[in-house]
Amino acid sequence: MADSTGRALSLRVVVFDVNETLSDMSPLRRRLVDVGLAADRLDAWFAGVLRDGFALAAAGDARPFGEIAGANLGVPPDAAAHVLAGFAELDVHPDVAAGMRELAASGYRLVTLTNGSAGMSEAMFARAGVLDVLEHRLSVEDAGRWKPAREPYEYAARVCRVEPAQMALVAVHPWDVHGAQRAGLTGVWVNRAHTDYPAYLPDPDVVVDAVTGLAGALSRRDPPRPR
């Protein structure tokens, strides 16, 4: 990747998706049961939340994650609030903190970019001890569209004062990797579940099976400049 003068644009910033990419959402199953839903509704619920958020993005609109997630539960408001409060109790996957520290030690700047609110995950990052390595914790709420529309990726680049080509987006969700690639970022797919990447999408630029090892994979691809 090069800029308009032909100068190579090295990767400077690693942008992490949050829900499922960093957080283990499985404890939310217990909260679904608390409000009378089946534990295995989690997948269908979260798929429906993303479906409806992406529909708004495709139509040129946006609403906050909490509104769409709450409405999709189909339970009274206080029950929905109980489920959503569970996001504050989630923890990061075991590979996240070590992987982030490797990236920071390699000179990459680290930010998060969530379709949720930035506040939903603050307690999680504090418990994981990684708040100090996160330069920004960004939300699409300040970009006017949910990922994978182009706007949030461009918003993150503006906040970080780099070009999209100097950023890598890290996600377990192929749709996020693809949207980032369309916006000019390097797309990193974390294949923690060892599944197949959708054949209907262009290949991800980088594939890792955990956040640990990502610093090595990125450095081999595009050696970072010193911070």
Place this chain on the structure above:
Amino acid sequence: MADSTGRALSLRVVVFDVNETLSDMSPLRRRLVDVGLAADRLDAWFAGVLRDGFALAAAGDARPFGEIAGANLGVPPDAAAHVLAGFAELDVHPDVAAGMRELAASGYRLVTLTNGSAGMSEAMFARAGVLDVLEHRLSVEDAGRWKPAREPYEYAARVCRVEPAQMALVAVHPWDVHGAQRAGLTGVWVNRAHTDYPAYLPDPDVVVDAVTGLAGALSRRDPPRPR
């Protein structure tokens, strides 16, 4: 609604969504079981298909429904093909044929507009005896984006040679009603399941609990011109 000369633009064309709005998808559960999946995966699977199709629309891309639906099953290609073949065996809900005939008798032109392929539902409409009242059976495959992006609604208006304001979009899915309204159509929500419309969306223009009765609801709102 009025055009640029102030002349009232009456509703001329009723555009029907297809999957779930017209078709009863529940027989697909048996095909999920045939390929080793749980019957109750249907909701999560279809939500995931729409999620991934909408993600592409939000990112400015499109892939055919069959590719995304097949990939989301997570089964070998022949098993996925077996499930997808079930779309040709689906039938319309009991209110559909009578409702369409009422609309046609009231002077409305009728078309379908699906995020799937037009061919997927041809046998269903033939069995229901409504092929003769459908002026066009349209697919987003010819519009370059899935609904609820603006392009498919505008594509349908071009094919029908009317303004978007002369069309009503009929769907059970709030995201489709909303996308149509954003594109300038009248949005009709079919609330067959008697649920609540999402509070985070603007109200639908018309609500009916079945396709029967829609002709009366539209005519009271905006009397049609003779065909």
